[in-house]
Amino acid sequence: MTLHWVDYAIMLLYFAFVLGIGAMLRRYVHTSEDFFLSGRSIPAWVTGLAFISANLGAQEVIGMGASGAKYGIATSHFYWVGAIPAMVFVGLFMMPFYYGSRARSVPEYLKLRFDEKTRALNAISFAVMTVFSSGISLYAMGKLLNLLLGWSFDASILVAGGIVLGYIFLGGLTSAIYNEVLQFFLIVFGFAPLVFLGLRDVGGWTGLSARLAEHATATGFAAGAYTRSWAFMGNASANPVGVEWFGLVMGLGFVLSFGYWCTDFLVVQRAMAANSMTAARRTPLIAALPKMCFPFLVILPGMLALVVSASSGVRPRPALESAPAVSAAAAAAPAPGDPAPASPLPPARGIVPPKVDPRTGQPLLDARGRVVLDYDLATPMMLVHFFPAGLLGLGLTALLASFMSGMAGNVTAFNTVWTYDLYQSYVRPGAADSHYLAMGRFATVFGVAISIAAAYVAASFNNIMDFLQLVFAFVNAPLFATFALGMFWPRATGHGAFTGLLSGTLAAAVHHGISLPAGAHVGVKGGYLGVLTTYPSELAQTFWTAIAAWVTCFVVTIVVSSFTQPRPAEALRGLVYGLTPKPTDDVKQWYERPGTLAVIVLTLTLALNLIFF
Amino acid sequence: MGIDLRLPVGTLFALLGLLLTVYGAATRGQPGTEPTGVPINLIWGVVLVAFGLWMLLLARRARRAPSSTP
Numbered sequence: 233m234t235l236h237w238v239d240y241a242i243m244l245l246y247f248a249f250v251l252g253i254g255a256m257l258r259r260y261v262h263t264s265e266d267f268f269l270s271g272r273s274i275p276a277w278v279t280g281l282a283f284i285s286a287n288l289g290a291q292e293v294i295g296m297g298a299s300g301a302k303y304g305i306a307t308s309h310f311y312w313v314g315a316i317p318a319m320v321f322v323g324l325f326m327m328p329f330y331y332g333s334r335a336r337s338v339p340e341y342l343k344l345r346f347d348e349k350t351r352a353l354n355a356i357s358f359a360v361m362t363v364f365s366s367g368i369s370l371y372a373m374g375k376l377l378n379l380l381l382g383w384s385f386d387a388s389i390l391v392a393g394g395i396v397l398g399y400i401f402l403g404g405l406t407s408a409i410y411n412e413v414l415q416f417f418l419i420v421f422g423f424a425p426l427v428f429l430g431l432r433d434v435g436g437w438t439g440l441s442a443r444l445a446e447h448a449t450a451t452g453f454a455a456g457a458y459t460r461s462w463a464f465m466g467n468a469s470a471n472p473v474g475v476e477w478f479g480l481v482m483g484l485g486f487v488l489s490f491g492y493w494c495t496d497f498l499v500v501q502r503a504m505a506a507n508s509m510t511a512a513r514r515t516p517l518i519a520a521l522p523k524m525c526f527p528f529l530v531i532l533p534g535m536l537a538l539v540v541s542a543s544s545g546v547r548p549r550p551a552l553e554s555a556p557a558v559s560a561a562a563a564a565a566p567a568p569g570d571p572a573p574a575s576p577l578p579p580a581r582g583i584v585p586p587k588v589d590p591r592t593g594q595p596l597l598d599a600r601g602r603v604v605l606d607y608d609l610a611t612p613m614m615l616v617h618f619f620p621a622g623l624l625g626l627g628l629t630a631l632l633a634s635f636m637s638g639m640a641g642n643v644t645a646f647n648t649v650w651t652y653d654l655y656q657s658y659v660r661p662g663a664a665d666s667h668y669l670a671m672g673r674f675a676t677v678f679g680v681a682i683s684i685a686a687a688y689v690a691a692s693f694n695n696i697m698d699f700l701q702l703v704f705a706f707v708n709a710p711l712f713a714t715f716a717l718g719m720f721w722p723r724a725t726g727h728g729a730f731t732g733l734l735s736g737t738l739a740a741a742v743h744h745g746i747s748l749p750a751g752a753h754v755g756v757k758g759g760y761l762g763v764l765t766t767y768p769s770e771l772a773q774t775f776w777t778a779i780a781a782w783v784t785c786f787v788v789t790i791v792v793s794s795f796t797q798p799r800p801a802e803a804l805r806g807l808v809y810g811l812t813p814k815p816t817d818d819v820k821q822w823y824e825r826p827g828t829l830a831v832i833v834l835t836l837t838l839a840l841n842l843i844f845f
Numbered sequence: 846m847g848i849d850l851r852l853p854v855g856t857l858f859a860l861l862g863l864l865l866t867v868y869g870a871a872t873r874g875q876p877g878t879e880p881t882g883v884p885i886n887l888i889w890g891v892v893l894v895a896f897g898l899w900m901l902l903l904a905r906r907a908r909r910a911p912s913s914t915p
Contacts, residue, residue, distance in 0.1 A: 622886040
């Protein structure tokens with residue numbers, strides 16, 4: 233597929249603005265605090281939109297579309313059970329300690345609250361994870377652009393990396409935050425017409441439900457399994473997610489979501505850049521309002537891709553640039569060693585193409601001989617299918633923006649943690665502020681360079697992405713237990729936190745090693761310590777791994793803390809709930825209060841859960 | 846900090862919208878431009894222009910009344 237001049241014009245216009253903002257902000261960066269924390273001067277609506285935009289990377293846009301095609305509306309649990317309650321919690325209860333302690337990063341909070349080793353553990357694992365995450369995201373982008381448009385992988389990642397480097401190098405965190413807001417609007421306006429056209433094609437929500445009901449019964453579920461989020465959560469085998477409500481609420485809703493939204497410096501950094509305590513607390517709450525609407529923007533395209541008619545749209549049968557042609561005969565070939573193959577599904581479902589084995593050029597088949605669909609292509613295929621030249625430029629720019637905002641979020645978090653928590657603490661303490669500012673700029677170049685290197689590593693080793701994401705999950709899962717105990721239990725000690733974190737990560741690895749999702753092979757998917765238990769799906773395994781890690785970290789931290797010396801109460805002022813005066817709200821209107829906002833957000837979220845129950 | 850973000854956001858979207866509107870109007874009715882029968886470039890171009898102008902208007906009003914935070 234080739235692009236039209238108007239598509240390129242839209243992309244170039246956007247890139248010009250992105251770099252222009254960086255250049256304009258350059259003259260406001262004088263100190264390291266300006267560079268890393270935006271001088272704590274940004275209004276709440278801006279930090280709020282940046283808060284979700286930093287997370288609105290490729291994983292969100294592509295991944296949620298893929299999950300929408302795979303699991304249906306139940307994917308909304310990532311928002312309405314997962315993200316929103318956690319965002320309310322971090323705004324109401326945790327932000328007073330992050331912002332009020334004057335810590336400049338999340339690891340630095342751990343140092344103030346616990347001790348040096350807990351901070352070092354968190355800072356090092358976080359720094360490594362951010363650069364690799366941004367590398368993985370770059371790799372995904374290069375691969376997608378190559379597949380969709382036939383663009384060179386090298387050129388794509390070098391240009392995208394170069395632009396991100398350019399605007400962060402110039403304007404620091406402010407530039408990243410401002411661009412994230414720009415990216416937020418671009419993603420909203422780039423994807424909204426996709427949902428509109430898709431829904432129009434299938435006859436609205438009613439038409440979508442009817443078509444997905446057919447798909448549900450064909451795959452052995454009840455008719456509403458793809459369009460109702462809670463009704464089939466009573467039993468793991470009754471819903472496509474393969475999870476029952478308890479694993480969902482505890483694993484996803486509590487452990488994973490609170491762990492991410494409440495402790496990940498990537499998002500918390502945006503709130504810490506706010507211009508007042510109230511603005512910092514309002515940041516995640518303001519972010520929650522658009523966030524709760526995102527399922528309609530990012531999940532619906534995936535659900536639609538599964539059922540739209542392949543002949544509608546402006547490009548009836550979207551052809552992939554670099555994928556080998558897939559013949560129906562090849563798709564129907566039975567899996568070797570499968571004596572009685574079930575009648576295979578058609579090679580593509582809706583406009584979701586089958587996953588192709590890169591070595592043979594044939595569609596991949598699962599253990600039961602059925603064609604595996606490439607769900608990650610659901611949303612990109614929708615763009616190509618429905619958008620004419622012009623709008624396609626806008627949609628692709630939105631996709632590029634999501635890759636770049638995710639990468640920029642990682643890079644700004646990396647340069648701050650590297651400079652403040654590692655370089656200033658262990659390599660060269662006590663230097664002049666201008667030295668750390670220069671180091672921040674250097675760390676930005678360095679971070680982008682490692683990201684690009686990581687993208688090439690991901691490209692040459694097929695499984696390394698899965699492996700890295702697995703390790704990250706092990707490291708992240710126990711974190712919320714440490715922060716919850718640190719902020720709300722004065723008795724928790726540094727030794728307790730450190731041992732708790734390590735044993736939580738170990739527990740995650742062990743649980744993953746003894747379990748396996750149904751139909752998966754032993755290896756990166758689990759079972760390497762011997763398969764003691766099987767889960768109906770990978771998500772179920774992920775959720776229970778997180779629960780195991782959290783509980784272990786929680787218990788070990790409490791036990792070790794009880795045997796070690798706690799810090800005196802006065803040393804914990806401003807760091808622990810109960811020893812810190814309640815923050816006062818400096819707002820003009822009643823509806824601007826964090827508490828009121830929280831009630832509004834939670835009521836709306838409850839309503840959304842009930843509507844799609 | 847320095848710049849009211851609504852200015853660049855408003856300008857970018859007004860320009861993007863203008864581009865889409867003009868292109869949509871020029872290619873109106875041509876095959877392959879109207880998925881499911883909707884002149885989407887034209888419609889969405891107008892929406893983007895409206896959003897861009899609204900952002901610029903907000904920025905202007907904030908500049909006139911310096912009491913409100915940018």
